[in-house]
Amino acid sequence: MNWMESIAISITSILNQKLRSSLTLLGVVIGVITIIATMSIIKGLKNMMEEEMSGLSAGVFQVQKWDVQIGDDHNRHRRKARPNIGPEEVRALKENVPLARVIAPEIWKWNAVIKYQNNATNPNCTVAGGVPGFVINNGIEIENGRELTEQDVQFARHVTVLGSSAAQKIFPFRDPVGEYVFVNGKRARVVGVVMERGSMFGGGSYGNFALVPLTTFINWWGSERSWNVTVRVANPEKIKEAIDQATVAMRVVRGLRPGDENNFGIWHSDQLIQSFNEITKWIRVAAFGIASISLLVAGIGIMNIMLVVVTERTREIGIRMALGAKRSSILGQFLVEAVILSEIGAVIGVIIGVVAALLLGKAANLPIAVPLWSILVGILFCSAIGVIFGTWPAWKASRLNPIEALRYE
């Protein structure tokens, strides 16, 4: 008995019981929708994040005091002992990383406030002390005015570049460039404004934000903070080698011996993606959990229906056996029917899942992408469900006694 024949019989049989079949399919559909929609949304978030970080991902890495750490930090006691990064390290990097094009140290301060006359930003404004390379290395652009210059840094000028949302908040009706503001109480002239970026983080790290020269930052708030050093590589494809060079340079300047652990951290956007994957891992696990439970229930439903189908068609099985159907043909026929039943559910689930993901993406303004593998996983999973839960009813059908089956009313 060939497969085409089994498939034709199965489709006829499923179509003959439309309501029953569709109710059975519901569980499969829900399971597949869960997989497709969740994976699409996660992929969408990831795409957006990569887009967000495109400034960094185009070949920038950062040397900093601490490693990028997600979740529980088991090494907190060791990290405390790390030295700050300062001018020594910057000099070492500038001398010993020939693959680097722009090396820009920066210092960060959180929970600042910027005031202009009676207007003030939210009190969670971030302030960075930086150098001219800050803008390019952080992947931002200046919309209005200029960025920092070498002279600003050299003479520790009291100037600032404002983030877009900070500028909008305290200068709702006028051009901020040329005005004097108070950055956490220190008076500075606004020389530029960062271009706003469409972002789910509301302007990202550079919205409610102010940039001042590194030297000015130290004069105002002291030098006890550790620096971050952003390094833009001339050729983004050589970022790994550049990181190696930077690691060596850092180890040498820190006087580490072979076998000593690095007492500094280096990260780049790949690590950010890794961190993202780390965070979303549990979302994915949960989605698979929900999908598995729903598919398990669906599988039991399929088994139940197939047992009913086998009972209903006992006589047909008897007839087929009398006409020469082997037990394996009967087994194959009902197995194919169970698989087709669950595959129909899978296809419906894929269609609804993709549409749902796209609609959600539209509603939430996410760059949704449906991962092909999630569709494949959904379909393969359903085939497996069909086989696993269809085997027992099909086996039962194949073991029927032809005489009794023929007599069945």
Place this chain on the structure above:
Amino acid sequence: MSSLIDFKSISKIYEIGKIKVPALIEVDVNIEDGEYVAIMGPSGSGKSTMMNIVGCLDAPSDGVYKLSGERVDGMTDNQLADIRNRRIGFIFQTFNLLPRADAFHNVELPLIYAGLPRIKRREMAKEALERVGLADRIKHRPNELSGGQRQRVAVARALVNNPNLLLADEPTGNLDSKTSYEMMELFGNLHSEGNTIVIVTHEEDIAAYSHRVIRLFDGKISSDVRQEPRNGSNGKFAGKPEE
């Protein structure tokens, strides 16, 4: 003529709980190629059991059964399925057509299990339907056919694989008498074309069409008589019998 069905000391004992119920007791029978045999007997006499064993739907508890010289007792399920498919054409009292399939597909079924290609199947199924006079009913489903037509579809299905043996279990049991006689006429024609026919029946006037009547009683053969068939032999029909 060679021996088609050869029963040597065939017994069938059903075990219902701890009670053993003998359905056939050491039956010896020999049916030649080309014979037209009626098996008769009251209910419980073992005629259904005998038919099931002859049709390879059931295996005997004891004894040797040779079909066309080949021992079929002790064959595996798959081998028996193959024998049923190639050697035996079944005709049932209740027709046993697949209700959702049209006449063509019903007739095609044994060919599917024989693994024949689609084109060959189409040709053979059409030919079989023509032989029973239903060439114009190919696309009709069983519920669109009369009882007699349904049984003709069943006969076409039994014939389609050119089996050695046509095995009919009360083939006229669900037909009115007029249609019954038409059916017996068809059987007479098939017999005259060289088919071996075994009919299980409890109706004397149906058995009267056969050339040999085997009567069973309590699991044993009580008589085995060759006779002159009612309508003359070999399809020379004198006309319909009186009702």
